[in-house]
Amino acid sequence: MLDNQNTSVNRTKPDRWKADIALSVDMYNDWFMKFAPSAYRETRIQTTKDVESTLAETKNLADVGADVLRRKPDVLPTLRMSTCPPIAVDRLIGLAGVSGNLVKCMESGTIPARMNSTALAADLDKIGNIIEKMADPDIFVWLGRAAPATDVEIHRAATIVADRLCGAVANPIIRNAQEKRQLAAIGAWLEARGYKLLPPKIKFDAMPPGTFSFRLNVPVKLEGDGNTINIPVDTVVMPKTSKAGELPLLIEAKSAGDFTNVNKRRKEEAVKMNQLRATYGASVRFILFLCGYFDTGYLGYEAAEGIDWVWEHRIDELAGFGL
Structure with a gap:
């Protein structure tokens, strides 16, 4: 299994960030002009x-x-x-x-x-x-x-x-349409590599190798009182090479039509990551799938929290997480 802390696809490569930001903005704007009105x-x-x-x-x-x-x-x-x-x-x-x-x-x-x-x-x-x-x-x-x-x-x-x-x-209408498109892109990429889609009612830690599912609830323990809550995760994938007891890869699809909003919400992913680590240990793997306006401030914040990402315009880099 690839360790989240020792494996980096984009998190530790800031020299690529600005070029990727420009390409991601172009991709989002192209989608918006073609599909957002419909x-x-x-x-x-x-x-x-x-x-x-x-x-x-x-x-x-x-x-x-x-x-x-x-x-x-x-x-x-x-x-x-x-x-x-x-x-x-x-x-x-x-x-x-x-x-x-x-x-x-x-x-x-x-x-x-x-x-x-x-x-x-x-x-x-x-x-x-x-x-x-x-x-x-x-x-x-x-x-x-x-x-x-x-x-x-x-x-x-x-x-x-x-x-x-x-x-x-x-904004929610556009965001929901973009999220639906992003999940479809991930699903198509996985199915082209032989992964099988499972219904969303399956437990995230009971998925067989070579399967994936959308919008699964992952239970985490709250700090302090020890109570357990469910946090929704957009895509959960169990790599084909996974062994018994290993956790799947958790992918959060994120899109944004402006730079301001993402920096207001950037702590959300960090909170999820901290809750996941506290519950499942440092090896838990939680990444972002990004399209749109994510600037260096946002990327630097997520990188500092140990969160890696894949840009939608380079979706094949999902393979870098063992898929």
Whole structure:
């Protein structure tokens, strides 16, 4: 087995970093220009359908009552984007004078299980009243008139609200699409070398040699209290040459569309590595699969933590970790 500390593919080669950063930025930008608009558009199409469903549930915003909100709490983000101006979560809590826990649960699609039924009904009515009072008349042009909304008007309004919703989560949409593409690239590389994909329910330390899986939970012990939690790992690979008792290679796919964000989040990988080492020892192997804007500050930080990486534009260097 290759030792994580003694084997280096990129970690100890800073003379290559700047050239690789430029190539990685070019690769990310090329992908973004070609595929990010379609990923955003596909999400917007589905979101538009979801907004149309919400309008149907609320009788085109004529009935945003407690019954609807109790039955369909997940419509709240759509309703917040249907007002003029759109209402942030904390602003809605303050305007309506309702339980913050209720609103935050509804944002996740649930209703607090232990909330008093009378208080719940009252708060839901308050939320509905705010939405109805602040519904954007320039979007929902049928409000206040006798004639009902037409199909064209409903679809147009749903598209506008969907744009607002997608605009608020544009970065996650792009990040999710990029992660999906990165994992597909890793999977294709492994399968071309005879590795077999296993379902994600398998235990990471029970994988036979020559197999891999995506998004596995790896249990680690927390420092201090000794409690165990699961940390998700994007790709787990058991090399063909592995012997009984050896741990698989853990790969975290990372992409970034700007330099600022990665330096805010660079400690996340270091925390994972420290938790893994504390649980499984210094020989545990955890690497990054990078595409995009990762500057020398980020790379230097990860290298100092003993974390190595493979650039997507040189994916064949995965072989340097015994694959």
